[in-house]
Amino acid sequence: MRKGFTLSELLVCLAILGLVIVIAIPSIIGAVNRNKERQYELMVEEIKISAEEYINENRNSFTTTMCTPNCIITIEELITAGKLDSDIKNPKTSENLNGSSYVEVTVDNNGLFELKYKG
Numbered sequence: 852m853r854k855g856f857t858l859s860e861l862l863v864c865l866a867i868l869g870l871v872i873v874i875a876i877p878s879i880i881g882a883v884n885r886n887k888e889r890q891y892e893l894m895v896e897e898i899k900i901s902a903e904e905y906i907n908e909n910r911n912s913f914t915t916t917m918c919t920p921n922c923i924i925t926i927e928e929l930i931t932a933g934k935l936d937s938d939i940k941n942p943k944t945s946e947n948l949n950g951s952s953y954v955e956v957t958v959d960n961n962g963l964f965e966l967k968y969k970g
């Protein structure tokens with residue numbers, strides 16, 4: 852009676868394992884990328900909600916005459932006002948949001964706000 856595996860049996864196992872890895876890796880990478888994209892969308896929503904709270908607390912600064920055509924709220928302003936955590940990171944890059952990130956506020960004639968994240 853023999854013990855162990857032959858070389859050809861081990862090679863077949865390695866080939867099957869290699870095929871499974873080749874098939875699985877793109878799926879895993881795709882799932883990771885979709886997760887990062889979803890986290891990014893949630894971060895943008897969090898920033899917009901924070902900006903809405905900031906606007907509601909500082910309503911006099913955001914009127915149709917003052918925001919013509921628009922106003923800017925920087926991420927630093929939201930952090931200073933306590934609306935965002937200071938360590939907020941971009942999920943796509945894992946870096947802290949920099950000084951060039953901001954929310955653009957547009958006020959229409961009815962006094963309604965439209966918020967757009969620029970980062």
